[in-house]
Amino acid sequence: MAESASSMPVEATLLAQVAEQFGTPCYVYSRQKLVAAWHSYADPLMGRDALICYAMKANSTLAILDVFARLGAGFDIVSAGELARVIAAGGDPGRVVFSGVGKSESDILAALEANILCFNVESASELRRIESLAQRRGTRARISVRVNPDVDAGTHPYISTGLRENKFGIPFTQARELYRHAQASAHLVVVGIDVHIGSQILEVAPFLEALDRTLAFADSLVAEGIAIHHLDLGGGVGIRYRDEEPLLPADYIREVYARLGERPWQLLLEPGRSLVGNAGVLLTRVEYLKQGDGRQFAIVDAAMNDLLRPSLYDAWHDIVALKPPQGVPQVFDIVGPVCESGDFLGRGRSLALAEGDLLAVLSAGAYGMSMSSNYNSRARPAEVLVDGPTMHLIRERESLSDLFRGERRAPFAEDEQLA
Numbered sequence: 001m002a003e004s005a006s007s008m009p010v011e012a013t014l015l016a017q018v019a020e021q022f023g024t025p026c027y028v029y030s031r032q033k034l035v036a037a038w039h040s041y042a043d044p045l046m047g048r049d050a051l052i053c054y055a056m057k058a059n060s061t062l063a064i065l066d067v068f069a070r071l072g073a074g075f076d077i078v079s080a081g082e083l084a085r086v087i088a089a090g091g092d093p094g095r096v097v098f099s100g101v102g103k104s105e106s107d108i109l110a111a112l113e114a115n116i117l118c119f120n121v122e123s124a125s126e127l128r129r130i131e132s133l134a135q136r137r138g139t140r141a142r143i144s145v146r147v148n149p150d151v152d153a154g155t156h157p158y159i160s161t162g163l164r165e166n167k168f169g170i171p172f173t174q175a176r177e178l179y180r181h182a183q184a185s186a187h188l189v190v191v192g193i194d195v196h197i198g199s200q201i202l203e204v205a206p207f208l209e210a211l212d213r214t215l216a217f218a219d220s221l222v223a224e225g226i227a228i229h230h231l232d233l234g235g236g237v238g239i240r241y242r243d244e245e246p247l248l249p250a251d252y253i254r255e256v257y258a259r260l261g262e263r264p265w266q267l268l269l270e271p272g273r274s275l276v277g278n279a280g281v282l283l284t285r286v287e288y289l290k291q292g293d294g295r296q297f298a299i300v301d302a303a304m305n306d307l308l309r310p311s312l313y314d315a316w317h318d319i320v321a322l323k324p325p326q327g328v329p330q331v332f333d334i335v336g337p338v339c340e341s342g343d344f345l346g347r348g349r350s351l352a353l354a355e356g357d358l359l360a361v362l363s364a365g366a367y368g369m370s371m372s373s374n375y376n377s378r379a380r381p382a383e384v385l386v387d388g389p390t391m392h393l394i395r396e397r398e399s400l401s402d403l404f405r406g407e408r409r410a411p412f413a414e415d416e417q418l419a
Contacts, residue, residue: 025306055235076099149214276310287355326354
């Protein structure tokens with residue numbers, strides 16, 4: 001098997017067994033890789049007042065959440081549905097932070113009922129809504145304000161969140177007034193400050209620039225008598241997809257504490273992609289090889305509805321064949337069955353392929369299954385957790401009847417005639 005830029009988390013022989021038993025397309029995750037990624041954060045934080053809140057939008061499958069909950073994780077959520085998943089997976093709502101710019105009334109009420117750790121507030125309107133709903137319930141809501149430090153994270157514009165033109169966070173000039181309002185409110189409790197500048201960030205410099213600006217602002221709040229109990233630095237540490245040299249969590253954490261100094265604040269981190277991305281693969285099988293006019297296609301049974309990142313971001317995922325190469329490698333576009341020209345998993349890949357071959361799309365543990373859909377009325381894939389030599393089915397493949405469960409046929413109109 002050809003050497004890959006980002007190594008497979010599960011041995012090829014075991015992946016072939018997964019495909020034989022559970023079919024393709026199929027997501028496969030390594031429990032050992034998940035645990036190892038967790039310890040890359042937990043070990044350098046050992047003995048410190050810190051909480052790792054897994055950003056579950058990266059992958060919200062219950063078994064993944066269960067693994068992290070047992071390791072002591074908190075969770076970063078962006079919807080009441082994600083909160084329900086945390087609870088169903090055995091997670092502690094008291095270790096949950098609620099992020100996101102569009103929290104609905106039902107979202108907020110569910111979070112208040114669950115007594116979550118903190119709301120990361122994204123606007124003045126949201127703060128007023130949280131305050132009103134907390135008053136209605138006769139309680140006090142714990143809040144932090146997500147500030148926007150206007151820092152360029154140097155990442156894809158779709159996943160950059162810390163610039164002034166982004167929809168996320170609140171400028172420091174406005175955030176100060178929100179903190180003053182919350183401090184005076186009978187139904188809000190200020191517990192922290194939050195900043196998150198984007199995703200798939202490969203260098204420490206943007207993180208530290210955002211941290212420095214946030215610390216200066218937080219110090220000014222403390223000088224006003226507004227207590228800060230935790231500093232939430234969000235997530236965003238990137239992973240290796242191709243030839244990137246990712247930032248090591250230990251190096252980042254060391255730099256953070258060098259700047260924190262004697263400030264007695266708990267540190268919250270919200271890693272997502274860096275905990276799950278390289279722990280998962282998408283298995284797919286070659287259905288057809290097709291010779292186009294100057295281009296060859298390997299048409300596989302996975303598609304953009306299964307893994308959207310290549311179509312959405314033009315993102316690179318390494319793709320490897322599970323059997324040893326036979327014949328001379330040729331250049332293929334790896335494409336799916338969906339009726340869109342943008343339906344591809346990889347372009348210009350040099351592989352020796354035959355119809356029926358199994359392929360593994362690597363680094364697919366993050367934003368793979370969580371962004372999947374039923375476009376073209378395609379059933380979503382199964383998910384399998386591999387623990388050593390043992391395979392566990394953690395999500396059944398959807399059936400065709402699952403596709404329209406909950407739907408209803410249209411009632412007859414009064415003037416409608418049967419054909």
